[in-house]
Structure formats: structure tokens, C-alpha cells
Amino acid sequence: MIKLPEQVNKAICLLKNSGFEAYAVGGAVRDCLLGKVPFDWDITTSARPEETEKVFCGERIIETGIKHGTVTVIIDGMPLEITTYRIDGDYTDHRHPQTVSFSDNLRDDLSRRDFTINTLCCNCDDKIIDAFGGKDDLKNKIIRCVGDPDTRFSEDALRIMRAVRFSAELGFKIEKNTSDSILKNRQLLSDVSKERLQVEFTKLITGKYATDVIRKYHAVIEVFIPELAPLAECEQHTKYHKYDVFEHTLHAVDAIDFNDRILRLTMFFHDFGKPDAKTTDENGTSHFKGHAVISEKKTRDILKRLKFDNNTINEVSKLVLIHDMKSPRDKIQAKKMMCSLGDETYLNLIKIKRADNMAKADPHAIDEKLKNMRSFYEEIKINNECYNLKSLAVNGDDIKAFGIAEGKEIKSSLDFLLNGVIEGKCQNRKDVLLEYLKENTK
Structure with missing residues (x-):
């Protein structure tokens, strides 16, 4: 009913x-x-x-x-x-x-x-x-074309993406004739606008069953994201990994909440630079130095090509770039990272690093580091500790009144004072900060 x-x-x-x-x-x-x-x-x-x-x-x-x-x-x-x-x-x-x-x-x-x-x-x-x-x-739980699948997909090629998207969202199996036709006719997606492909791909990647579908129908996605293809051929011969880059990527995507569009996209693209960055030493060990920089560029190019909005492009690309940033060892490093990244990105980095590690040989190798990273954040916030210019006890007007008029020098002075507070060299009090600045100004 x-x-x-x-x-x-x-x-x-x-x-x-x-x-x-x-x-x-x-x-x-x-x-x-x-x-x-x-x-x-x-x-x-x-x-x-x-x-x-x-x-x-x-x-x-x-x-x-x-x-x-x-x-x-x-x-x-x-x-x-x-x-x-x-x-x-x-x-x-x-x-x-x-x-x-x-x-x-x-x-x-x-x-x-x-x-x-x-x-x-x-x-x-x-x-x-x-x-x-x-x-x-x-x-x-079956997705089946009405009538002849070849006819349906030839009429409207976007139906190819709709089929795999429904499978990713609903967990339905695609009926054999429909599935065979999807793979046979996938090149028809070249005639579909990038905007429509973007919408369907986003729904697919945020589907609860996305990784199973990508694993089976990666050739469909490669029609409009050809950069995906080399991942399956990129083995990772290191003690840290047990999958090739393609399988690692899918396991990392799976480790992120499927409702989080930004983080799902981040984990999908985070290692796209590895095939280009890969080197092998004399012991047969793989190295991927600089892969995050290459991944960031590829991510930005792909998202632009698929007509994603600027906020999504910038946010996902930034997260891809920093995904392998080292975790802070202490509260001082955590404050500097929070200042540099902002609260939301700092917390997203914890999720990203956890998902990335869940797809490695030892999924719990950095659990303690991530636990500390979160604890540092919570302690700083609960205690209202200073970690950015907004929480600093002086502002630009105070620096001007002190006698520094140039814009760049004002910013440099504020950054100097913030660093002093974070490193424990001075208290976050206006009088103390201005005295500290006086002592360190030539």
C-alpha cells in the first residue's frame, strides 16, 4: 500500500x-x-x-x-x-x-x-x-532495462550511469543482459554532458554500495575519468600496503561515511598521483614521493572537467594534498596545524588518515596517533587555548597603536606573537604580548 x-x-x-x-x-x-x-x-x-x-x-x-x-x-x-x-x-x-x-x-x-x-x-x-x-x-533487488537494453542505452546514454548509480545507492544487482549492455555501450557516455555525468557520479560515490559497483564497472567510469585506469596496474610493494592502488582506493572510500560527499570524493582521488610518482629501489620496494602533489593536480583538473562547483574543487583538492600530512606529536604542533588548516579541515584530516590507514596492511597502526590528534583538539577547545589570530589577545589596531603602521609588518607582528603564545614563550595577555613585541622589535 x-x-x-x-x-x-x-x-x-x-x-x-x-x-x-x-x-x-x-x-x-x-x-x-x-x-x-x-x-x-x-x-x-x-x-x-x-x-x-x-x-x-x-x-x-x-x-x-x-x-x-x-x-x-x-x-x-x-x-x-x-x-x-x-x-x-x-x-x-x-x-x-x-x-x-x-x-x-x-x-x-x-x-x-x-x-x-x-x-x-x-x-x-x-x-x-x-x-x-x-x-x-x-x-x-534487480535493475533491469525495460525491453532491449541496447535500445534503451542507445536512446539515452545517461541511463548507463543511472543504472550503476542505482546499484550503488540501493545495493541492487544489475541483470546480466543489462549489465553486458552497459559495458558494451559505455563509450556512449562521451555524448553526455559533463554536468549530467557529475551529478550521477556524485550520487554513485555517495552510495552505500559504491565500492562494489566501482570494482565491477570501473570501465564505465574510466570513459569520463580515464585517470582511474592506471590505478589497477600500480602495485604497492611496501610493508605498509597489501593492495594495489585501485583496491586500496576502494577500501579507503569504504572506510568513510557514505553520506559525506566531500570526504568520499577525497578518498576516491587521494592516490591518483601514485602511478606517476612510483619508483622502485634496488630491493624492489615501491616509493611514491610527491604523490600527494600530483594527486592534488589531477583531482583539481578532473573536478573542473566535470563542472563541479569551486567550493567542492578547492575543498577536495586541499584535502587530497594534505592527506598524508604527519600527525601532530604534541599540543604545540596541533595548535599550529589547527591554525593553518582551520577546525573543520583538521577534523576531516583525522577521518581521512583513519580511512587511508584502514586500507593498509596494518589498519590500526596509527590509531594512537589519531586518538592523540583528536585529544589535542578537544583539550585546546575546552580550555579556550589560543591557537589562531582570532583568539589572540591583541589585534591589528593594537599593533598600529604600538607604532607599526605597514600592513605586512602588522601581519608579521601578529604572527610572531601568535607563535610565541603557541610555543609558550609568552602569555596570551595584551600587556604581556605588547611587552614581548617591544623586547623583540629592533
């Missing part, structure tokens, strides 16, 4: 009472049957777009995709995409049909959809319509 939201129920009933068929369809129905709460609701109907607009003449209407039969109706604050039953024409760009024709037959509309689990629909009587075995596939 599915309990439709009042707005959805109202829309379907209005269409039915006007003489048209209407059903909630697609992902929302699927999610309801999985026990999830849907965010977006779509309705499919036998009403033509102009008839839909007439039925909802008292509501706010947005002609979202009128050419393709879609009208967005806002009912009690909820936007509903209402689309006429349709048959798609030829797809020439592997993304969009050149033409669409409207139909009076629900099955015509459902047959053009991507996967059986997305063809399920229901009306205001809570009756489930299952034309293509979607309920069984949902029950058996």
Missing part, C-alpha cells in the same frame, strides 16, 4: 474527475515501496498538456517542457510534474528524442522508461500498476 501525499492525491483525482487517466509514476512510487520518503512526485496522464492546464486553471502552472508534454503544477506548495502519455521518436544525440507523439495508452508511456523498477505507478485508489514486472525486480 502507498499513501500518496494530499497534493498528489488531489491532482490525480482532479484529472480522473475530468475524465482522464492519471497515475503517480516512477521513482517516487519505487521509493515508497522501498519504505523511503520521496522528495519529488511525477504524474503521468492521458490528458494532453492543454487539457492538463485547463484542469488546473486555478493553480499556478509552469510550462516546464510543454513540447514533450510536461506541465508543472504547484498544488499547496508542492510542485508536481504532470506529463502526457507519450511515445518517443528517434534519438539522434543519445540523450533526447527528436520528436514525441502523445498516446492514450499507459503501456506506451511506461515502455519508453529506463528500468522496470521505475515503471511502477499507482492512482488515488492505491492500486499499483505493474506492466513490466517491476514489483518482482524490486523485491528481488
